[in-house]
Amino acid sequence: MKTPAEPCRTADLVGRGAAWAPGTCGELAQGHLDGIAVMVTCPIAVGSKAVVELSHGSAFVHGPADAPKARRALASTLDLLGHPELNARLELESALPRSKGMASSTADVAAAIAATATALGATLSPQQQAELAVAIEPSDGVMLPGIALFDHLGGRIARTLGPAPPMRVLVLEFAGEVDTEAFNAGTRANDVHQDGRFREALDLIVAGLANGDPRQIGEGATLSSQLNQGVLPKPRLPDAMKLGRDAGALGVNVAHSGTVIGLLFDGEAERIAWAAHSARQRLPDIVAIHDCRLIGGGAVVQPGTRRTVATTA
Numbered sequence: 001m002k003t004p005a006e007p008c009r010t011a012d013l014v015g016r017g018a019a020w021a022p023g024t025c026g027e028l029a030q031g032h033l034d035g036i037a038v039m040v041t042c043p044i045a046v047g048s049k050a051v052v053e054l055s056h057g058s059a060f061v062h063g064p065a066d067a068p069k070a071r072r073a074l075a076s077t078l079d080l081l082g083h084p085e086l087n088a089r090l091e092l093e094s095a096l097p098r099s100k101g102m103a104s105s106t107a108d109v110a111a112a113i114a115a116t117a118t119a120l121g122a123t124l125s126p127q128q129q130a131e132l133a134v135a136i137e138p139s140d141g142v143m144l145p146g147i148a149l150f151d152h153l154g155g156r157i158a159r160t161l162g163p164a165p166p167m168r169v170l171v172l173e174f175a176g177e178v179d180t181e182a183f184n185a186g187t188r189a190n191d192v193h194q195d196g197r198f199r200e201a202l203d204l205i206v207a208g209l210a211n212g213d214p215r216q217i218g219e220g221a222t223l224s225s226q227l228n229q230g231v232l233p234k235p236r237l238p239d240a241m242k243l244g245r246d247a248g249a250l251g252v253n254v255a256h257s258g259t260v261i262g263l264l265f266d267g268e269a270e271r272i273a274w275a276a277h278s279a280r281q282r283l284p285d286i287v288a289i290h291d292c293r294l295i296g297g298g299a300v301v302q303p304g305t306r307r308t309v310a311t312t313a
Contacts, residue, residue: 017118026255031198057087101258162209218251
């Protein structure tokens, strides 16, 4: 991949595509399944939008300097679809905080992949998108539909567990940052810890999705959050759990390789508002609070943005 000093010219436009991909509030669960590190996704209705313009040229990719992974994802997608020679311009918009465990870079990557495919008039399966993403970095599985079980390091496990239930996540953002790539490369992240308890948490979430029971999902997420205290402790987790109980939340979840904590609700606005107000009083070190809807994963192609003409051989 080459990166020019100037943007791509659009005079010889091959195609233009735009796509949006969700971020997450950490994960509903994370642990090891038969020795493979896996997560259960927690997609939210806040994410990243990518716009890609392709033109004839010499394999130059121009994009934001602070988004090298998204630029690599764009180039990898062009390679996969047989057009590595094209020039590309990438624009990104994101409402996600960085380095907090909210899948900001994965959302950028997933949106860039989908937008690039759209610009060429192609469609990539969620599995193909996942394989492209994990080749670049450990990924949060936001490209998979619904709530999914995902091997975020190797992409060997990638399956939807069920559609997202009508739940909301009150995301509590604290100070500090975690380099997810460095964390996942460390020995602590790769230790097989409390495998049986993780299976218990996973079974609760799977049952809750199958039965339409958000309370089971909250119970499983809470258990996984507690297990993660032995891997990447959240000093404020006990306080957040107490706040959640007082507010009538269904449970808590965390960014297992980040700093955010989520309070899980079944959509009761008054309880969520009370929890948000109380969080600022009880947790003075909180940085921001985000009231988010839990949604199914998957990149969404933006309507009316594709304009593709034949590429030269």
